[in-house]
Amino acid sequence: MAAAARYRPRYIQGTAVGVTAVTLLLWLGLRTRLPVAPEPDALVGWAVNTWTWSLGGAWLILLLGSLLLAQNGAPSRFPKHGLILLVGGVTAVTLWAGTPALALTAWLLLALVWAAAAWLNWPPADRRAIRAPLGGLLLGALGLWYAAALGGGAGWATWPAAARTAALLAVFWQMGSAPLLGRRIITELADRETAVLLLLAPGLAGAALLLNLAATGPMPGLLWVTLAALLAVLAGLWRAWAHLGQPAQVGAALALTASGFVLLAGVWAGPDAAAAEGRVLALAVGLLFLAEPVRRELFADRNGWLTGGPQLLGWLLALAALAGLPLTAGFNGRAALYQAWLPAGGWALLLVTALLHVPLVTAVFLSGLIRQEQAAAETPDLSGRVGRLLLAISLLALPGLPLGEVAWVTWLALLLPVVAGLGLARVARDWAGWETAVWRQGGGPWPRLRQGARLAVGAVRDAAELLEGERGLLWLLLLAALIVLASSW
Numbered sequence: 293m294a295a296a297a298r299y300r301p302r303y304i305q306g307t308a309v310g311v312t313a314v315t316l317l318l319w320l321g322l323r324t325r326l327p328v329a330p331e332p333d334a335l336v337g338w339a340v341n342t343w344t345w346s347l348g349g350a351w352l353i354l355l356l357g358s359l360l361l362a363q364n365g366a367p368s369r370f371p372k373h374g375l376i377l378l379v380g381g382v383t384a385v386t387l388w389a390g391t392p393a394l395a396l397t398a399w400l401l402l403a404l405v406w407a408a409a410a411w412l413n414w415p416p417a418d419r420r421a422i423r424a425p426l427g428g429l430l431l432g433a434l435g436l437w438y439a440a441a442l443g444g445g446a447g448w449a450t451w452p453a454a455a456r457t458a459a460l461l462a463v464f465w466q467m468g469s470a471p472l473l474g475r476r477i478i479t480e481l482a483d484r485e486t487a488v489l490l491l492l493a494p495g496l497a498g499a500a501l502l503l504n505l506a507a508t509g510p511m512p513g514l515l516w517v518t519l520a521a522l523l524a525v526l527a528g529l530w531r532a533w534a535h536l537g538q539p540a541q542v543g544a545a546l547a548l549t550a551s552g553f554v555l556l557a558g559v560w561a562g563p564d565a566a567a568a569e570g571r572v573l574a575l576a577v578g579l580l581f582l583a584e585p586v587r588r589e590l591f592a593d594r595n596g597w598l599t600g601g602p603q604l605l606g607w608l609l610a611l612a613a614l615a616g617l618p619l620t621a622g623f624n625g626r627a628a629l630y631q632a633w634l635p636a637g638g639w640a641l642l643l644v645t646a647l648l649h650v651p652l653v654t655a656v657f658l659s660g661l662i663r664q665e666q667a668a669a670e671t672p673d674l675s676g677r678v679g680r681l682l683l684a685i686s687l688l689a690l691p692g693l694p695l696g697e698v699a700w701v702t703w704l705a706l707l708l709p710v711v712a713g714l715g716l717a718r719v720a721r722d723w724a725g726w727e728t729a730v731w732r733q734g735g736g737p738w739p740r741l742r743q744g745a746r747l748a749v750g751a752v753r754d755a756a757e758l759l760e761g762e763r764g765l766l767w768l769l770l771l772a773a774l775i776v777l778a779s780s781w
Contacts, residue, residue: 308359308373312380316352319345330390330447339390343503343567348387350574351496353686355380358485360679361582372483375409379489386497391447392440395501399436399466402497403429406470409486410477421477428469429494435462436501448501449508457512459505460559464520466498467555471528471548479540488581491544492574495551499570502558506566511559518559518641524552525648532655537662542655543581546614549652550577553625556645560638561628564692569625571687576610576622579683580656583607602677606684611656613687615649615710623706624692630702631693646705653713661717 322328326345330337340348358376382398382405389395407426411419435458442455451459470478470491481487505511528549535541550573558566583603609620616626633642 308362308377309356311377312352312356312359316349316356319349319352328390334391336394337390338388338394339504340388341507343507343563344387344500346567347496347500347503347570347574348384350571350686351380351383351387353682354492354574354578355489357578357679357683358488358582360675360682362485372486375412376486376489379405379409379486379493383489383493383497386493387500389500392436392443392445396433396436396440399429399433399497402493403433406474406490406493409490410474410481413481413483413486414477425469425474425477428465428473432462432465432469432494432498435459435465438462448504451509453512456505456509459501460511460513460517463498463502463505464517464555466501467495467551468524468548470494471544471551475531475544478544479538481540484540484582487540488543488578491547491581492578495547495554496570496574499551499554499558499566499573502554503563503566503570506558507563514559517555521552521555521559522644522648524555525549525645528552529648529651529655532659533651536655536659539583539659540581542659543577546580546652546656547573547577550614553629557625557629560636561625561632565625565628565632568621568623568628568689568692571621571689572613572625575683575687576613579606579610579680579687580659582680582683583610583660602681602684606680607660609684609687611653611660614656615653615713616706617710618691618695619689620687621689622687624689626706627691627693627698627702630705631699634699634701642701642705646709649709650713650716653710654716657714657717 322340323345326340326342328338328340330339355376359373362373362376382401386395386398386402389398403426406429407422410422410425414422439451439455439458439462442458443451448456448459470493474490478487478491481490511517525548528545528547528551531545531548532542535545550569554566554569554573557569583606613620613622616622629645630642633639
């Protein structure tokens, strides 16, 4: 890439896209040789099974889509496309690490590459902002080192419960550092193609470790992990609703929400469901982050559908996958999660999670409508259309469960929130008029109801503000630690 930048600058994007496309084709061909496992006593080795293969494929597709969307910039010693490939390559190592030593080394490298990519793209006068996300990623690596030390240097298949608990805390740090601690850098970065990789790379690295843990034994701390995951979903939804008109903010917020679903699937439904949710995290959130909506006028003729169709299809499939609708990867994760809760008596968890899908669907739908009204009139370029179409198609998936075996309660929990969310979107578009007509009336019981509602909204807002800013992850971890201590008595 450096040679292309120096001698043939116009070939930079083609070179990067070609290298990534060949890697993706080789990766697809590896499917017939799974599983790949390290030697029993090896310190360094690769582990590729059906779950990490699926997660790695989603990452390579996101990487290829980002390169297709990236435009050729001015020649430099370290080109933009080379930086994207560097982040992609280091993240791939974290996904396919088969031993704790290699995983720890990859996590440390990812933290350094993450900081370097942010450093090169961030204004020099404000580079102190990189310290917080870098510290979070290093703390995640420290947690993984502590888990490996508790495991006695053996592979995670033989780790005791204490080591697995420490590893789950490391996963939580890794998945939350970028959306929470690095939110300002990611959302304000002008280079969106690099920003989306910085947003999702740490979370996918944590998801890969979660898959390996879920595949090798029971998960400890179901109570605190479940509560922390639901809080992550709620915090992401709150941030998304607060920034509906800003694509980068909505993408960063929904990355936190999707990470919560990955955690829930990993500890309750196993690696297959967690891998499906990991695909949603990589592809659906990536699509929403990189979305470039077009105006309705573009669809007035057949040529308009050819140019604007990939954007519309990508937005619809991202919405369907995040909602867990059939024929998407989200269905395989969400349906398996709900099916795991039913025999365990997790009716309350199912109800709460289903209700959280209502504001999720509404936020994604309203965000798309607002951004369509703000869209420019330019026609999207061909490489950008191909990149978004690739991400959108990759979200499609055959049902992991036979549809006849899915309980009717699961179907209701999946479909009713979508209907309710779309209905709420219709109401929310006229929210200001409704609030003026009803909430500000002076007669009858409305004053007391209005006062009580204001108190309730204020309490929720005060509680949600604890999850914002650089200290949000610390509050979540503190709550998780208190739950662990309480459950140990």
